[in-house]
Amino acid sequence: MLLFPDLKEKVEKKISSVLAGINSKDFDWDQTGHSDFSLRCFRLAKPDGYGKICDAVRNVLSSDAFIDRIECQGPYINIKVRGEAALEIMRDEIERAGIFPDTFQDPERILVEHTSTNPTGPLHIGRARNSILGDSLAKLMARMGYRVSTQYFVNDSGRQVMGMVEGFRRYGNGDRTLKTILSCYQKIYSLIDKDPEIRESVENLSKKYEEGDENTIREVKETCSVVLDSIRSSLLRLGIKIDDYVWESGFLRGGETESVLEMLSEYIQNEDGAVFITGDDGKKIYLKRKDGTTIYFLRDLAYHLFKALNADWIIDVMGEDHKGHARALSHVLINMLEYRPRLDFVFNSFVSLETGKMSTRGGNIVTLDEVMDRSRQEAELIVREKRKDLESDRLGAIAEAVGISSVRFNILRIGAEKAMVFRWKDALNVEGNSAPFIMYSYARASGILKHEPDAMEGELRLDEKEERDLVMKMYRYPYVLRAAMDSLKPEYVCNYLLELVNSFSAFYSSVNVIKSEEKNRNTRFLILHIYKKILEDACGIAGIRLLEEM
């Protein structure tokens, strides 16, 4: 939870003391540029009563030192606060806590599960959308004061993985590399429908694996590990480190899947030896096949019970194709297994290519690595062009930061529920609404601040519209964080960043900080100082790497 002097709340409370029944529909931030807050009187009074309300609001607020102006325009009461007051709050908070806004350590432990893709091939850009969303969400919640950990549920016991391992056995010639494994996987899936013998051998492998055959287990793990290592290192390059990798097969061998079946015994039904329960929509939810092997749903139940051991709030980030699964899962957990933790699902829609759907088995994918490589190359061309003075080490570091940040931002920025088509032109965009646009602004602020590293004390005065606008935009940061948390939408932080940077650009082009008159200088350096702090904070959540120069 956030701790900071909340001006909006203060104003709202004062107004409520003279006007009953105010809510967020009547009073809110003003987005139209008239003021900071506006009170809408449509529902509070008839047209001839607007003046009375205005007088009442004026009376109760005008004595407050942080209020600048109250103006009544028909049904709107516009309330402007003193920018200096907001700036002072931010300065004091940063001096006291080193951060704005400060947080109170919430006791809740949050567990965010994301990525969790089958280890059957490299991470493609569609799957990476899930990772980016999940990672930024985890970072957002951690920023809000929660104790957050992240997990990847490794599916090492499903049909796809068994197919991959069988494929590698047949066509891999012992060359246990990502490339070979992937091509074997694609090959076996091109043949499996035509050849019952292959299908049978995959089923046998699966059975042996679930029975706990040591050699089979080792073999599966070895092959999965190769793929998983590639996924792990791709993620790491994107700035994503997942705390724990939890292997599905662990719940098979540890007996947890069997325990779940016992817990569900009163609901369980049989059909030719296959085990199922009935969902709230009346559909059958299968837990075991007639050959006795487990189904993903059962293993996922076991996993979710395991998660509950160490977390108060479970957040699963999933592809939209898992919506049905999530619904059934939450029904069974809550209504049949008395699940305790808060449980939320966040879904991301698919990323398709201009040539159609992405498919690992079909070989129609753009991998995350490819995108990162090309994005970095593109960035390097630009840096080389702009910074002929730089040595290649430094240049490479900037290119990497720009390239990687761009990839993340271009994906995170789009609302997760929106399907997107991957286009190189958009993915490699480094101007306008992009990560480099934000990074550049930070580098500019840093450049100026080198002239005056600390400017925390002194009288505050805001004379220009652009500097006041920037200050108020900075002051909105905590409210954005809160909204992003409440709706589990880290993309709000991205949109805010773009707005904030726009305000900075206006400030930058209208005010020369270094050449400012003495009376303004100190305040302007302070603004830059706080601006950098907030950018660092928000970019930490969004996964943008900031540089002092670029």
Next chain:
RNA sequence: GGGCGCGUGGCCUAGCCAGGAUAAGGCAACAGCCUCCUAAGUUGUAGAACGGGGGUCCGAAUCCCCCCGCGCCCGCCA
């Protein structure tokens, strides 16, 4: 067929949950701005009655209903 989601200038998006003051950015186009803190920037011009149609309301991009288009799902896959 049923369920969930999406549809905003030529293109990509924000705004929709909690309805209100001229629908906000970017890309592409055109015309400008570096004797001044990094021009990856910035200013201006042109371009949208917010998929279509009803409804509720003083007021609808936003809420409700119908239709159309697109995505995802409807497996003893995950």
